[in-house]
Amino acid sequence: MVFRQLFDTTSSTFTYLLADEKSREAILIDPVFGQTNRDLALLRELDLTLKLAVDTHAHADHITAAWLLKEKTGCQIASAKVINAKHVDLPLEDGQKFGVQGVTLTALSTPGHTDGCMSFVTEDRSMVFTGDTLLIRGCGRSDFQQGSAHRLFASITEKLFTLPDQCKVYPAHDYNGRTMSTIGEEKAYNARVGAGANETDFVQYMMAMRLPHPKMIDEAVPANLRSGEPQDGHMPHVPNWGDVQITYAGVPEIDAIWLEQHRSEVRVLDVRLENEAKDCAIAPTLVDQHIALDVLRDRLDEIPKDKPIVTVCRSGRRSALAANILEQAGFEKVASLSKGLNQFQ
Template structure:
């Protein structure tokens, strides 16, 4: 199985990619709307086809990317049936098995943080994706969205703690840099529900927390009840000046075929060393300007701003750094030539 744990720093949300190595079919758990481009880039780089996106609950701190990813890939959307969210293709019930070829999960109802919380257990019980029901050394709050501290205690102690001690716990959030735990660890050390705590211990602890209202709840909840579909039903606008592809590393790139057709519409900046340009010259019809990468910050004023800028180098690595330098200097329409001059040599 291919497995990746991804992180959104703004909402401290973990997104999980699971895929079958044979069929290359994948699913994403708890994708974040603002990170959809990142997730799509990773899928493309790993050669995977997204078949399913799954939310553990209706999040209050971020908007799900489920609807957006469905528009981009044709994948299906799954979430708890009790949520009655719009645009869901697979409404999940307690005990239901689902997934993709080679990666099967079981839906386990774990209400308490919200009424519609689900945890997803891998078929061999080696991993569980707990959403906000069980966090690492903590748990989700229980004071809104039909939350109940009593229900949450039952969900954690009767359902999640019934899994094998070695089962790896992957939560939807962590705010302290922790990435994974185990059921055995949480039974022993969870600050709210571990170490033999009873229902009174837990409920009194939760009632005493008095947390502030989630900042994005008024925006996130209505959107998440539409599976992340914007209120106007429109896709976010992509860059219009070029066929931009953003890599998993966050680099905006264009390919040589596009560049060749639009040379008159852009400024092409060569950031190779002087000796490289001398030893491997490029046609003046292709390159408009040459500034070595180590001089670019000092000479950025020489780069025209009347057109978008395409940076290039030998292999497309230094030109990616040139993109960052130009963006730092206020250039908005800028991209790196994918694979650099190596791509040109193949034509």
């Protein structure tokens, strides 16, 4: 199985990519709206087809990317039936099996943080994606969205803690740099529910917490009940001057076919060394301007802004950095030539 753990620094959210190596069909668990370009780039670079976007619950600290991923890829959306969110194709119930070709998950109803929380267990019970129900050495709060400390205790101890001790725990969040745990570890060391804590211990602990109101709750929860669809129903802004693709490394790129078809509409900036440019037969017919990468930051004021800029180099590596430099300097319409000038020779 292809497996990746991704992280959003703004909300401290983990997104999980699971895919079958043979079918190349993929699942994203708890995708974040603001990380859609990153996730789509990873799918593209790994040659995976997204079939399912799944949320463990209606999040209060970020907006899901489920709707946006469905719009862009045609994937289906899954979440707990009890949430009754819009645009959901697969409303999940306790014990239901779901997934893609080669990857099967079982949905466990684990309410308490919210009434619609679910955890997802792999078929071999080696991995469980616990959302906010069980965190590493902690758990989700239970003071909003129909939360209940009593129900949360039951979800953890009667459902999750019955999984094998070696089962790896992958939560929806961590705020201290921890990435995974195991059921055995949490049973022994969880600060709220481990080491033999009973329901009274746990409930009293949770009642004594005084946590600030989630900053995004008033925006996030209504949006997540729409599966992340913006209130106006409009897609977020994307570059409209060309077929720009954002790589997993965060680089805006344009391919050679598009550049050849729209050559007159852009300014091509060659960032190779001067001797490299002179020795390249294609340069005089393709390139508008030459500024070597090592002096680019010092010569930004020499670059006109009348057209979008496509940076080029031999392989596309230096031009990728050049595109990022230009973006950081305030150039809004910039892309690097994917795969570089080698493909023209």
